[in-house]
Amino acid sequence: MTREWPDDRAAARAGDRPHDGGDETEPALEPALRELAAAYHQPPPVPREEMWAAIEARRRARPTGRSGAPFARPGRYRWQVTAWRMAAGLTILALGVGTGWWLRAGSASGAGDGRSGGHAVAVASGPAAGVGAPGAAGAREDAAYQIAVARNLTQAEALLTAFHEAERGRGAPGAATADVAASDAQLAGWARDVLSTTRLLLDSRAASDPQRRRLLEDLELVLVQIVAVAPDHSRDDRQMIDRTLDRGHVLTRIRTAVPAGPAGT
């Protein structure tokens, strides 16, 4: 199945889709155009030594840790992926309902004190914050972005937790190969969905907060790895992703960010 990037969605909305997923039966770019394209941002000679010196200097200035103990854990079952996804869906539903109440209350009162993830949001308050006031629409828009981020992080948290659980299930005495493959396929599809939303958020005002942007960027990198691992993977691959997750504290940072959703929810 062809997954979509944000650009695909925009193209689809604009009625700009090709006949179908785009195979290589369509003609290649004309040689003259290809030649012209090759001149676009034509790279200069590679400054190898200069860049190497800079890399060494930057690494000396910012030493980083290596490795981490690989973990091998006993197994579980593939339905856990589904269960985690359902749990995430329920959480998001609750978040949506609560947020709806909050937004409605905010509109009615004309004032709010929106907070999320420890990041202050410019929600208008006082006399200028009434419905129809210039600040109110912007505040509601900010709140909408916050909600979108919270929803995505909720999904990501559930996905990453399911990923951990699936890793535990791998290698268990009762774990069937088909079961494992099915859970991998589920995880990959789910990761693509979350990745797509994460990229949309990174392109939006939701990423204007530096701390949130860093979290979304780290999440994007992890999701790309998860998508790339499944379905043909080795146990080592998954353990390495686990280690990457641990090293960046991605899951911990998501959990820190999610509970502090919009005030009043």
Place this chain on the structure above:
Amino acid sequence: MEEGDLIDRVEAGDPAAERALYDRHVDRVFRLAFRLTGDDDLARDLTQETFIRAFDRIAGFRRQSSLATWLHAITMSVALNRLRATKRATARMATADDATIESIESPQPRASEPDLKERMAQAIRQLPQGYRTVFLMHDVEGYTHEEIGAILGVDSGTSKAQLFRARAKLRVALADFAGEWQS
């Protein structure tokens, strides 16, 4: 030295192996970064960031894919995030100036009639970022759809679709020069 041995040595912290890995891959990483940004300083910075991240995270490299694919995925992640940040900053400035921004990293093209080469550059700049990335990787830098899919974290079918649309948009943009490029 075999790639596996090289990775083992880098993982063990061997500086000579790190340099060997760098020498083996730096050209393509830099080319990709430059194609995407068109800025020498930025391309250098992205290349450096790619290798710093790679050395830090080599223990997390899955060896079923090639090291090049993994490195280029890091490059893309670093580059796209940087371009997003640039785009946001540019958009904020544009909003303040009440100006219109349609391009990420380049100024608006000249109002006067450009030649075909400039028109092509302008058309590429105006492609949506996803289309432009796939087009540059496939048609200019010669990556396969499978490589692009692995690097960008999308299906190879998505890469093909993006390329199809990119080419179509370029042909439309250059239609009034068709006599020059169609033979």
